[in-house]
Amino acid sequence: MKQIDPENEGCGGALEQSFQVIYDAIESKSLELRDINRKIFDNPELGYAEFKAHDNIVVFLQSMGFAVTPHAYGLATSFRAEFGSGGRVVAFNAEYDALPEIGHACGHNLIATASIAAFIGLAAMLRGTNLPGRVRLIGTPAEEGGGGKLLLIDAGAYKDVDACLMVHPTPPWPQVPAGTIQTTGSAYGTTNANVKFNVSFIGKPAHAAVAPYEGVNALDAVVLSYNAVSMLRQQTRPSDRIHSVILEGGQRPNVITASTKSQYYVRSASLKSARALKERVKNCLDGAALATGCKVEYELINEYADVRCNKTLSRLYTTAMANLSSPVDCDFDNPTVIAGSTDQGNVSYACPSIHAMFGIRCPPGVANHTPGFTACAGTDESHDRAVITGKAMAVAAWNVLVDDEDASNVRKDFERDILLERWDPENFDWL
Template structure:
C-alpha cells in the first residue's frame, strides 16, 4: 500500500507529463521538449537530473540511493515520423518515472538509476550509451512497453539494415536497349532471389525491403537503382550466415545483369536475451496487483529494439502491458495512450517496476539467481 499511495500522489503529474510528450512528438535524438518535461518533473521532487550523458543531448540520468546493487529504470520518449507516439513511448517514460518517484526516500541499501535512452526508433540510442560505458556498473535494467497484450517478456529479433545501390548503364530503351545495363532489373531480381530463398529459411527469419529509386523515364534504361532491406532473425548466432545468404542474393542478381553493386550496412540491433528468473519476479509482482497475462504466441508480433543489445551485456526485462486491442505503430494505438485504460496501466506498471526494483535490491539471492541465468545463456 505504501507504493500504491506514493504513486497515486504523483499520478496527475505523470498523466500531465505523458500528455505533453504525446502532444509534442519528437523523432529520434530530437526529443528536447520531452526531456525538458521529464526534467521539470524530476527536479520538482528535489532529485538530481543530468542531461547530455554519453555525448547525446537528449540522454539523461537521475539517481536515488547509493551503493550496490544498481538497478536501472529505462525511459524511452522518441516518436515515430508521421504518426507520433504510436509506440507509446510517452507511457514507457512515465511508468519508469513513476516507479522512480515512488522509490524516493525509501531505505533501499542500493541505488536506482532513471536512465533516459533517446532514439530507440531506428537510432540505437542504447547502443551508443553502451559504448560510452553508461551501463557498465548496472546490475539489471527494466522497462515496460504498452501493447495490445500483457506479457511477462518480449521476443526481439536481431536486425541488420542494408542499403543496396545498383549501377548500370543508360541507353534508349527502344532504339538501343542492347547497349544498356538495367540497374532496376538487377534490383528486382534481388527481390526474386530472396523470395526463392524463403522456403529454405527458418520460421523466425524476416527479410523485407523497399525500392527507393529505379530510374527516371521508361524510355531510358535505368543506370541506377537502390533498395533498403531489414534482415531479422531470433537467433543472434545465426545472423552472420543469414546475412551471407542475403548478400549473395544481391550480388548474384547484379552479376546476372552485369551491373555493379554497393552494399552499405547502415545499422543493426541484437536479439533479446530473455531472462526467465527476472521475468518471474516482475510477473509475480504484476499478478499481485490483479493483472492477468495474455497467452503468448512466440515470435508473433516480434520486432526489434536496441534493448536487445543491452540484454546481451546485463540482465534485462521488457514486459508489455495491454492498453487496447490495436497493434503498435498505428494511429489507433497512439490515441489509445490517452485513454483512462492507459492511465490505469501507467500506474500499475509503475508500481510493478518499483516492487521489482525493491525485490532485486533487498534479496541478494534473487539477484544472484538472475545473474547466474544470464551467464548461462
C-alpha cells in the same frame, strides 16, 4: 498458459507491507505523471529529435530534486537521472520517440510514463530506508529503427547495471480458456533479432532508345534481387522475416538507370541466425549484380538483438503484478514470442534485462504501428495501466537491490543466457 504462483515464487511475505512506500510515492505524483504522458503524446517527435520530451522530463525530475544529466552520453535527446549511493544499480529505460505521420502508434508515451513512475517509487523506497543501492532512469531515444540504445551501450550507460527493466504496451492480451486466470500481459518472452542494411547497385547510364546496349541497368539489378529474395523466403524458417523497399529506382524511363538504393530488414529468432540469414540474402543480391553487370555496395545500418528476458527478473515482476491484482503470463517453457524487434534486445545482451508486455484496451483488429493504436495509447485507462506496471517494476527492482539471493540468481541467469543460443534454429525448440 501456465502461471507463476505468487504464493511460492518471488518476494511476497514480509516485504509486502513496505511496498506501500513505492505505491504512495507514485500516486503522490499522479497528476504530474499524467501531464508528462500527455505532453509526450500530444507532441510526437521522431528519433533523435525528441527535444520537447527530453526537456519536459528533465524539468519535471529536477523539480523533484533529482540529480539529472541532460543530453547524456553524447546524445542530444538522452538524459540520465540517478538516486542513491553504493550497492547495486538498477535501471529503467524511458522511450519517447514516435513514428512518422501516425505519432505514438507504439505507445512510447506509456513506456516513458511507466519508467518515470518506477524511478520515483524506487527512489522513495531508498530514501526511506537509507540502504545502499542506486536507481537510474535513462532516456533512450530513437528506438524506432534509430538504435539509440546501441549508442548508449557503446557510451557505457549499462556497464555497471545489475538489472534493467522496461515495459511495452500491446493490444489487449489474448483471452484464455475458461477456468484460467485472465492475464494482463507477459513478463517473459523474446523478440526477433533484426539486421538492417542498405544496398546500392551501380550501373551505367545510357539513352534507353538510342543506345540501350551501352548501359548497365541498375534497376534491373534491384528488380532481379527483389525477386530472388522472394524465392528465398520459401526456404526460410517460420520465425524468419525479410522486408525491403526501393528507396531510389531511377529518374526517367528513357535513361538507363545508373544507380539504385534499397533497404533491407532481416529478422530471425536470434542475432546469430539473423546474421546467417543476412548472408543468404546477400547471395541473392550478389547474384543479381553478377547477372546484370552491376556493382553492389552494402551499408550496415544497425543490428537489433533478440531480447533475452531474465528469468529471475521476470519472476519478481510477475509476483509484483499479481500483488497489484494484474496477473501476467510467465511461462518459462513457452515464452511469449514477438515477431517485431527492439534495441532493448541489445541491452539484454549487455546486462540482465526484461522487456515485459502489458495490454491496453483497443478495438478488435487494432495492432501496434497503426493509427488505431495511436488512439488507444492516448487514453486515461492506458495511462493507468502504465502506472501499475511502473509500480511492479519498482518492486521487482527493489528486490534486486536488497536481496542478495535474488541478485545472485539474476546474474546467474544472465551468464547462462549469454553462453547459450536461446533458440535452436534446427528444431525450433526453446532451450
